[in-house]
Structure formats: structure tokens, C-alpha cells
Amino acid sequence: MKKKTPKVADLPLAGDQCPSKDPSLATDFRSRLPEVVGQMVATCNARTCFEHIGxxxxxxxxxxxxxxxxxxxxxxxxxxxxxxxxxxxxxxxxxxxxxxxxxxxxxxxxxxxxxxxxxxxxxxxxxxxxxxxxxxxxxxxxxxxxxxxxxxxxxxxxxxxxxxxxxxxxxxxxxxxxxxxxxxxxxxxxxxxxxxxxxxxxxxxxxxxxDIHPGARIGKRFFIDHGTGVVIGQTAMIGKGVKLYQGVTLGALAFKRDEAGELERHTKRHPTLEDDVTVYAGSTILGGETVIGARSVIGGNIWLTHSVPPDTKVVLNPPELVYKKS
CATH class of the missing domain: 1.10.3130.10 (serine acetyltransferase, domain 1)
Incomplete structure (x- = not known):
């Protein structure tokens, strides 16, 4: 059955009083709050969650x-x-x-x-x-x-x-x-x-x-244009005069683990950008051994996991566009 939409005249006015409620209802719920308190304290005692107490x-x-x-x-x-x-x-x-x-x-x-x-x-x-x-x-x-x-x-x-x-x-x-x-x-x-x-x-x-990790090493004259979505990892190294656009990621490849199965945390995992490199919007450069040579230009929406020599321009082939009449 279709729900009947109330008429404007049936709706309460802003100044109308809310109908009185049974005060015992609120009292009943408040009386049960210690149960929740006890459950919360139990999670702290069990040390199954995180806390910083004492x-x-x-x-x-x-x-x-x-x-x-x-x-x-x-x-x-x-x-x-x-x-x-x-x-x-x-x-x-x-x-x-x-x-x-x-x-x-x-x-x-x-x-x-x-x-x-x-x-x-x-x-x-x-x-x-x-x-x-x-x-x-x-x-x-x-x-x-x-x-x-x-x-x-x-x-x-x-x-x-x-x-x-x-x-x-x-x-x-x-x-x-x-x-x-x-x-x-x-x-x-x-x-x-x-x-x-x-x-x-x-x-x-x-x-x-x-998102710039404080451990990254970045030279002077650094410029991030627009900026939203830029990610620079902990071991990234960036030279002088580098320019990044929005959505650029200087990230890591798949994380390596040691013999105990723990993540290797003290290796170079993020790329190096030498002096005067420009990286356009949406590009992702990954890997600790990846080096982008000085004065190189990385076009938009590029995915790089290998090094690029100095004075190189990396761009995608233009996609094939299809135009149709509407």
C-alpha cells in the first residue's frame, strides 16, 4: 500500500511543543549504561583492542x-x-x-x-x-x-x-x-x-x-601544482627544481619480507627524481631502484617501474577517440 504523504497543515510547526514522553523510558535506558561501561572496560582488560592507559x-x-x-x-x-x-x-x-x-x-x-x-x-x-x-x-x-x-x-x-x-x-x-x-x-x-x-x-x-612522508629527501625549489592526491614515500629522493602535478605517486613496488615474514622497513623502496624533473598529473613512479634522470619530463597518466635517462620525455601514444553523433 502506498504511503500517504502528510499534508503541510498536518506537520508540526516549529514552535510546537514535542508531545510529553514517559520519563521512565529514559531512566530505564540510563540505568543500563553501566552494562555498556563494563563491556568497554572488559575490552581494555582483555588487551584485544588498542588503548594507552596508565x-x-x-x-x-x-x-x-x-x-x-x-x-x-x-x-x-x-x-x-x-x-x-x-x-x-x-x-x-x-x-x-x-x-x-x-x-x-x-x-x-x-x-x-x-x-x-x-x-x-x-x-x-x-x-x-x-x-x-x-x-x-x-x-x-x-x-x-x-x-x-x-x-x-x-x-x-x-x-x-x-x-x-x-x-x-x-x-x-x-x-x-x-x-x-x-x-x-x-x-x-x-x-x-x-x-x-x-x-x-x-x-x-x-x-x-x-601526502609527503617526513623521511623523504627533497631539494630546494620544489613545486607541487594543484596538489590533490600527490603521494611521496618515505625513501623517495627528489633533486632541485622538481615540479609535480596533482595525482602523482612516488611509491613502492610489492613490499619485500624478511625470513621471519616481517616487512623490510629499512631499504630504499621509493624512486629517485634528479634535478629539474617534471611529472604531470596522474602519473605513478614506483620502486627504490627507479631513477628519473635530470631534466626529464614524465607525461600524464604514465606508469613507470624502470629508470629513465636524463633529458628524456615519456608520453603515452594518443588513444583512439571515437566520435558519434548524438
């Missing part, structure tokens, strides 16, 4: 994002965060930001190191000291990061005729945002800080659609 604190994801925000303000002063920076208060503002960043970063690095020690059953004795040391070493790299990212901004402007200027790129380009976070995370990765770099690059992945 252990040392993990690094905070929200604090990791706050660290990225502060780093971005320091790398591009005056663009983000507090406005009104001038040459009179510049030194004061940078000193204030650096001091706060040092304290926050040292604490989060210490948490990451402490957790890693606990995870492997080691006794952590110097996590606070190590956190402060690595935080300071990172801050020492900020001038280098500023210069490196300045070259990335210039590469974006030179590589994109739609860019109206440097300010537009810094403010709005997702590719530069992802590269900025990657370069921050990569410095922490080089300092052997656990967990924190990956939290940072996965945050970039979630907001830009660009």
Missing part, C-alpha cells in the same frame, strides 16, 4: 599543530598570526615566539622519546634533556628553513602563470602549505624525533590532500 603521556596532536602554526609564523613573519610586526618590534616578537616554541617543542619531543622508550621496554633517563637539546637544534635550523621555503615560493611563482604574486602563493597555495609542514617535520625526522614528524605530515595530508 602509561607515559603521548605527544599531543593539538600541540603538534600549534607548533606548526608558530613555525609558520616565524618562517613567514607578518603573514600569519599576530599582525602589526614592524622593524621596531621585530626582534622582540621573534624572541617571544622562539621562547614559547622552545618550551612547547621540548616538552612534546620529551613525551615522544619517553613513549618510544616505554614501547620498547627501555628505561628512559634523559628524555627531558634530550627534548631540550633536540628542540634547540631544530630552532637553529629555522634560518635554513626560511631560505629553503623562499626558494619553493619562487619556484611556484616561476612555474605557475596563474600566480599573481608571492603573497598569493604564501597565503593560499596548498602545495606550499604541505611543503612547509613537510620541511618542518623533516628536520625533526633528521633529529630522530619519534612520532611527532608523522603527526605533522599527516595533518598536512588531511587538510591539503598531499
Amino acid at each position: 602509561a607515559e603521556p603521548l605527544p599531543s596532536r593539538s600541540q603538534a599543530i600549534a607548533i606548526l602554526k608558530t613555525c609558520r609564523e616565524l618562517i613567514f613573519p607578518g603573514y600569519f598570526g599576530t599582525q602589526g610586526i614592524d622593524w621596531v618590534n621585530l626582534e622582540y616578537r621573534i624572541g617571544l615566539e622562539l621562547s614559547g616554541l622552545f618550551n612547547c617543542l621540548a616538552e612534546e619531543i620529551a613525551n615522544a622519546i619517553r613513549h618510544e622508550c616505554t614501547r620498547h621496554g627501555h628505561i628512559c633517563q634523559h628524555c627531558e634533556e634530550a627534548g631540550q637539546e633536540k628542540a634547540f637544534l631544530f630552532l637553529e635550523r629555522l634560518p635554513h628553513l626560511r631560505a629553503l621555503l623562499a626558494s619553493d615560493v619562487q619556484a611556484a611563482y616561476q612555474g605557475d602563470p596563474a600566480a599573481a604574486g608571492f603573497d598569493e602563493i604564501i597565503f593560499s597555495y596548498p602545495g606550499l602549505h604541505a611543503i612547509t609542514i613537510y620541511r618542518i617535520a623533516h628536520e625533526l625526522y633528521r633529529l630522530e624525533v619519534p612520532i611527532l614528524p608523522r603527526i605533522m605530515t599527516e595533518h598536512a595530508h588531511s587538510i591539503t590532500g598531499i
